Amino acid sequence: MGKIVSFATQKGGSGKSTLTLVLATSLAVDYNLKIAVLDCDYQQSIVKTRLHMDAENLEQLKESDPDASYPYDIFPMAMTKIFDFIDDPENSNKYDLIILDLPGRADANEIFDALTACDVVFVPLVSDYLDRASTADFMGILHSIKAVADKEGIDFSYYGLSTKRTNRREDKEMDEYIEQIGLSRLNSSLGLRAAYSRPSTLFSLQNPAFLRYAGGDKAVSDEIKSLCEEIIQKLDLPVTDLTTIKDATAE
Known part of the structure; x- marks a missing residue:
């Protein structure tokens, strides 16, 4: 059965949809994982990226390679339909990883329910003061989910993922804050780079x-x-030899 994750937070502008896009594409293309993205965000930015930016490029690829196709599946979906999708054995057996792109808020029961469907939630950490305060509130939600999951013997974890890092004072303050609240986080991070906007x-x-x-x-x-590669290892995804893949992607 595939793993279910979300890059989630309750504050908009943290880069969760960008993270989903960047990582889903790389995990599918560079690591040959079978990925499904459920775009449950009201803005449908992931669906729109495929329709308005990538569809034309795919048609151009098909001129030289008729078998060219998208590397992973994207489904526009209401949050009330998430469990119908992941509980379908055909889907749970088809995909190595299902990524939920949720709205940037946490004030509705349907969002709380969607988070409980995840094996792991990755929380984008932006060093702005308001983002730090929002992160603390969101941690309370995730902590309550984990407490129930632990009691029921269900696997559930959450990790911070530092984004938009610029090596400034705010980054240092975020690092100190995350250590203070005891949030486990990934060693890897993403800087504030123009390439991530495309x-x-x-x-x-x-x-x-x-x-x-x-x-x-x-x-x-x-x-x-x-x-x-850190996410692959944390989730124990079925990539058998990262060294071989490193060599191939470096060529």
Whole structure:
């Protein structure tokens, strides 16, 4: 059965949909994982990215390769339909990883319920003061879910994921704050880089040609690779040899 995760927080602008796009594409393209993204956000930004940015590129690819296709599946979905999807054995057996893109809020029962469907929730950590306060509130929600999950013997974890890092005083304050509240977080992080504003559901930012188009450099590729591989290890996803994949993506 595949793992279910979300990059979630209760504050908009934290980069959760961008994280979903960047990582889903890389995990599918560079690590050959079978991915489904459930776009439950009211803005439907992931669905729109595929329809308005990537559809034309796919048609161009098909001119030289008729079998070209998107590397993973995206489903626009109401949150009330999430459990119907993940409880369907055909879906749970088809995908290695199902990613829920949820609205940037946590004031509705349906969002709380969606979070309980996850094996792991990754919380984007932005160093702005208001984001830190919002993160603390969201941690309370996740802590209550984990307390119930632990009591019932259900696996549930959550980790902070530092984003938009700029090596400034705010980043240091965020680091100190996260240590203070005792939040486990990933070692990998993403900086505040222009390339992340041009995510694709078709091309990975580990692809040198698309990386150049997006205005990125090796630091971008290295960040994504490090984050993908840490997530693969945390979730025990079925990638058998990361060393072989590293060599292939470096060519």
